Structure formats: C-alpha cells, structure tokens
Amino acid sequence: MLEFGNALISLINGFIIFLNKLFSPVFILSFIMFLSFLWIMLIELDELDRQSSKPEIGRH
Amino acid sequence: MNNFISDGAPVKNNVENKSSYTSKITNYADKIKYVEGLRGFSTRTTLVIRYISYFLSIIIASALTQALTNNISYADGGGFYMLLSSATISFTGAISTLFYANLRNEIIHKVKHYIFGIVILPGTLLAGFLNITKNFWGDDTLSSTLSLAIPVIFLVTVVLPSFIFVKEMTGLRSLYKSNLDDQEAVTLWTRQDGLQR
Numbered sequence: 126m127l128e129f130g131n132a133l134i135s136l137i138n139g140f141i142i143f144l145n146k147l148f149s150p151v152f153i154l155s156f157i158m159f160l161s162f163l164w165i166m167l168i169e170l171d172e173l174d175r176q177s178s179k180p181e182i183g184r185h
Numbered sequence: 186m187n188n189f190i191s192d193g194a195p196v197k198n199n200v201e202n203k204s205s206y207t208s209k210i211t212n213y214a215d216k217i218k219y220v221e222g223l224r225g226f227s228t229r230t231t232l233v234i235r236y237i238s239y240f241l242s243i244i245i246a247s248a249l250t251q252a253l254t255n256n257i258s259y260a261d262g263g264g265f266y267m268l269l270s271s272a273t274i275s276f277t278g279a280i281s282t283l284f285y286a287n288l289r290n291e292i293i294h295k296v297k298h299y300i301f302g303i304v305i306l307p308g309t310l311l312a313g314f315l316n317i318t319k320n321f322w323g324d325d326t327l328s329s330t331l332s333l334a335i336p337v338i339f340l341v342t343v344v345l346p347s348f349i350f351v352k353e354m355t356g357l358r359s360l361y362k363s364n365l366d367d368q369e370a371v372t373l374w375t376r377q378d379g380l381q382r
Contacts, residue, residue: 150265151265151268151302154268154269154272155244155272157272157275157276157366158240158243158268158271158272158275158276159240159277160279161272161275161276161278161279162236162239162240162275163236164279164282165236165275165278165279165282166232166233166236166294167297168282168289169232169236169293170229171292173225173228173229173232176219177220177221177320178220180217180301183196
C-alpha cells in the first residue's frame with residue numbers, strides 16, 4: 126500500500142512539474158510565435174499558389 | 186442546397202469539390218506538378234524549411250542572449266525580452282494580416298525586418314558586447330555612464346521595436362490615408378493647382 130501511495134504521489138508530482146514546465150512563459154511565448162509563423166507561412170504558400178495559376182471564378 | 190443569398194445567376198456545380206481529404210491533397214499536388222513541375226514542390230519545401238529555420242534561429246539567439254546577459258546589471262534576462270519582443274511582433278503581424286488583407290505581403294516583409302533586422306541580430310551583437318565589456322568598467326564617471334548607457338541601448342534595440350511595431354500596425358489605416366481634403370485632392374488630380382504652368 127505504501128509503495129502504491131508513493132508511486133501515485135510521484136506520478137502526481139511529475140504531472141504538476143509537467144504542467145509547470147508547460148505553462149512557463151517561455152513555452153507559451155514560443156508556442157504563440159510558432160502559431161504566428163505557421164499562419165504567415167500558410168499565407169506565403171497561398172501567395173505561391175496564387176502566382177502559379179490563373180484565378181478560377183466559381184460564379185458567373 | 187437552399188441558398189437564400191443567391192441572386193439567381195448560374196452557379197458552378199460544386200459536386201466535384203466534395204471529394205475526400207486524400208484526393209484533395211493529390212489534386213493539389215497534381216496541379217502543382219502540372220503547372221510548375223517538380224520545381225513547385227521544391228519551392229514550397231524551401232519555404233517551409235525557411236520558416237522552421239526562422240523559428241529555431243529566434244530561439245537560439247534568445248538563448249544566446251540570455252546566457253550572454255547573465256549577471257549584467259540592467260540587462261539581466263535579456264534573452265527573455267528578446268523572445269517576448271519576437272513573439273509580440275510575429276503575433277501582431279499575423280493578426281494584422283487578417284485586418285489588412287490587401288497589405289499582407291508588406292506586413293510579412295515588415296515582420297521579418299523588425300524581428301531579424303532590428304531585434305534579433307543587433308540585440309545578440311549588443312549582448313555579446315555587454316558580455317565582453319562587463320569587466321572593463323571601473324569606478325570613474327565615464328565607466329559608470331557607459332556601463333549604464335549600453336544596457337539602455339540594448340533596451341532600445343530589443344524592447345522598444347515591439348511597441349513601435351504594434352503602433353505601426355494599429356495605425357496602418359490612417360498611415361495610408363491622405364491628409365488632403367476633397368477640394369484640394371480634386372484640384373490636384375485635375376491639374377488645376379497652378380503647378381502645370
């Protein structure tokens with residue numbers, strides 16, 4: 126029973142440490158920057174696609 | 186499908202667009218290969234790799250700056266501010282592309298210029314300079330002035346551009362707006378301003 130409790134507490138501690146690392150300012154900032162660069166990259170890919178072909182107009 | 190907004194004009198048959206996810210990707214790849222050839226793939230791959238290297242270089246430069254400004258008065262923890270500035274600039278730029286969709290290429294160029302040309306490279310150089318000169322300073326007036334001034338330059342290089350970028354992006358609409366009133370503008374456009382003589 127004692128071993129089981131120790132294991133449980135160490136798991137909970139590990140989870141708390143993981144959350145602390147996860148929600149550290151550096152990680153959050155890096156994540157925001159990653160998402161922003163992803164969006165900017167998708168825009169540039171879209172610009173490449175637009176340059177590669179004539180526009181297709183669905184209506185009319 | 187009931188389309189209440191339709192004006193009755195003929196609409197393109199959209200049945201062909203209801204394809205599976207995989208066939209959409211293969212159609213996209215086929216179109217690239219048909220129009221641009223294999224060069225189309227390499228262009229896009231280069232772009233993705235370039236953005237990955239942008240991200241990694243910002244992280245590496247911030248870590249380097251954090252190490253170089255360690256235990257330097259008024260500049261301690263400079264790498265974190267560098268990361269904060271870069272994140273602010275990239276996030277503001279990404280949001281601005283939604284609001285000013287017609288200026289999105291210019292905004293992307295401006296984001297890259299601000300992050301790499303103003304914040305990251307000069308900031309890392311300044312951090313290196315701070316680290317080199319930290320043992321130079323004595324007790325004289327020149328030393329105390331300079332040892333205070335260089336962290337201020339670091340602050341101006343790394344922290345202030347993010348504020349300036351946010352101000353620039355939020356004022357983008359008024360930046361491109363003419364200050365002329367209607368009468369002045371019309372006289373200019375119709376060449377009745379007297380400048381033609």
